[in-house]
Amino acid sequence: MDGDAALQRQLISAQAGNRAAFEAVVRGTEARVRGWVVMHTAPGTDADEISQRTYIEAFKHLADYDQAASVMGWLLAIARYQAMTEATRRRRQADYHSRFAPDLIERELRRRAELPAEEPAEVVVRLRRCLDRLGDGGRQFLRWRYEDDLPLVEMATRTGRSVAAMKKQLFLLRQKLQSCIGLGTTANGEP
C-alpha cells in the first residue's frame, strides 16, 4: 500500500474521531516533519516545539484536510507556517539583533523553505545510510559531538590529540557526509 495512501486513511479516520489514528499519523510522519523543520529554522530555534505545534494545529483543523490531498504536503504546509510565525516572533524579541547574523541566515532559510524540495525523509534515510558506512572511529566521533555533546577540548583529551585536530576531523566527516547524501545547492541556489 502506498505510504501516503495509508496516511490518508489514518487521517480520514482521525477526522471521524479516532485519536489513535491521529497518533499513527504522527508516528508515520514525525521523522519527515522534524527533518524539514530542523533544516529550515535558524540556530537557537526549538525545532521540536515547532514540530509539535504543527501537529497540534493539524489536529485542531482536521476538518480542513482535503481528503484527496497529500498528507505530507498538508503537514509541511502547516510546518512552514509555524516556522514563519516563530521567525516573526523571534524578530520581535529585544535581543534579536544581538544574535549572530540572524538576518542573513533566516533570509536564506526562508528562501529554501519556499523552494520545492525533495522529501525530507529521503535526506534523513540517506544520512543514516551514509553514517553506517563511516568507520567506527568516525561514528564514535560524531556520537561524542551530537549525542554526548562533548566540548572539543574533552574530545581532544580522550584521543590524546589537539583541539585543532578535532576541528579538522569534524570538518572532514561533515564534508564526507555532505557529499555522500548529496545535500547542497547549485550555483543558482537551487537544491
Place this chain on the structure above:
Amino acid sequence: MNERAADAPWNDYLDGELPEEHHDALRAALTDEATLRRAIDQYQLHRLLGLVHADDDARFVSATMTRLPGNGQRFSDEVMAQIARVSPPRRAWLHRVGWAAAALLLIAIGSGTWLASRPPPEPVAILLMAEHATWVGTQPSEGQRLRPGRYTLTAGRALIHCDGGAQLALTALSAPLTIELLDSNSAALHSGVLVTRLSDGAHGFTLRTPIGNVVDRGTEFLVDAGSDATEVHVLTGAVAISTSITTTITPPPLVAGQALRFRPVSGATQVTAESIPLTTRDFDSLVPERIARAAASGLDVYEGFAYHPQQRKLDGGSGWDGPWGRGPLTHHAGPFALQANSLPSVGGTSGRALTLSGEHERVVKRLLATPIAMNRDGAHYLSFIYHAHQLPNNDTEDLLRVILSAGAEQDKRLSVGIFHNRLALASAGAPTAFSRELETGSLRVVVKVVTSATGEDRLFALVQSATRPLSPSEPTEWTLTGRPFSEDAALREMHIAWASGSAAVIDEVRLGSSWKAVAGGSTP
C-alpha cells in the same frame, strides 16, 4: 571571494567554538551569496546530524499526543452518546445507524484485534504506597510497577511515583478518582482530587484535565476534577494551563497562592474561569503521615534499562545526572559498547536489561542527581537484579560489584559484590562481610546503608532469588551485616564493574530512602 574561506570559522560557530571577536569577520564573509549558501548547506547537515543522533522518535510522539487539545475520553464519550440517541430499528439495523457509528464500530473492532496482538506497554510508574485503597478491576500492590492505562480508586488513598519524577497523591475520600497514566511524565485526571509534587531534578510533568493541560514549572499543585467544574490550585512554584476550549478569561501561568475554577457552559465548547480562594489542602495534609513520609523519603533513583537495543545514549530512568558512561576506575582508554539487552527480563519489568560483557573498560558509571550524604543521620536502600550468563575463567576478581562512590577519591566508597559465589560488602575498598554460598539463577540484592552524623555507619544486605517477591515490609534479619565504619563523604556516583571473561545482565536498579521504594514488586 573564495567561498571556502569561511568554512573554518563557520564550523567553529556551529560547534560553539568561535570567539566573539571573530563574529564580525565571519558575518562579513557571509554577505557573499555563494559563501552563505555553502554555509547554510553545512548548517542543514549539522542540524540533521543532531536530529539523527537524538534517536527520540517515541518520546516525540508521546509528548505530542499529550499536548493535543481536549479530553480524548470525553470526546469519544460524546460521540458514543450521539450514537446512543439513535433508536435501533427492528431489522437491518446497520442501514439505520449512521455511517459514523458503523465506522467507529469497525475501527473499534480493528483496534481491539490489533491491540490484542501487541505486547503490553512498558511500565511508567510505581505504586509506592496505598492505604485502605480499593481499585476498580485489578488491585495493584505496594511497590508494583504500573503500566500506562486507567486506574480508578474508589476508596482510600495512594501515592504513585512516576518515572519522570512526579509524585501523585491520590485520594478517594469524598469521591472516586480516575487517573490515566500516559507515559513517564504525563497523566490524565478524569475525575477526583489529586496533588502533584515534583521530586528534585524532575520537570515538565503534564497533567491532562477535562479543561486542558496543566504543565508544571517546578511546583506542587492540586487539581479537583468534579462533575460540574475543574479547579486548579497552585501550592508552590507555577503551572501553565493550555486549553483549546474557549474560556471567558485566558488562563495565565498560575503561581503559588493562585487558584482557578473552570465550569463548562454550552456543552463542552466553552468554559467560564474564575479566581477562587486557595485550598487549605496540600500534599502532606491530603495523605496520611506515613504516606507523606514515604513521599518525602521515597524512591530517589530508578533505572529499568528500557532502552531500544540500538539506542546509544542511555539516559533514561529517574534521579540521575547524565547518561551511563565509562567509569574512571580502570583508567583504560579506548571505545566500549554499552547496549541495552533484549533478552527476556530476569525478573525486571521492562523486558530489557543491561548487558555486562566485554574486555575493555569493565566499569560503567552514572552520576546521581542527589548525592548520598554520609555525614547525616539517615537510611538509604539500594536494590538491583543480577543474572550471570557466563562465569570468568579466573576467580580472582569480583564477578560483579556495584559501587557507590564519592568520585575522584577512590577510597571513599561503599560496595556490594559477588565474589567466589558469595555476597560481599565493602567500605573504603576493604571487605567487611561475606555471606554463605548464593543460590544459582537470577538474584535480587537489597543493600541498606545506615548513615550517622556522629556515630558509626552500617551496611546490611539481603539476597534472594529474583523470581520470589520480596517481603512487603523490611526484614528483621538480613543476609549479611557489615562491620561498622565511618565515612563522611557525599557519594555521588554509581559504578558497576564486572570480571574479565564474564557475561551477565543487571536490571531494576533502585535507590531510595525506604524499603518500599526499592523493594518493588513485579508487574502483572
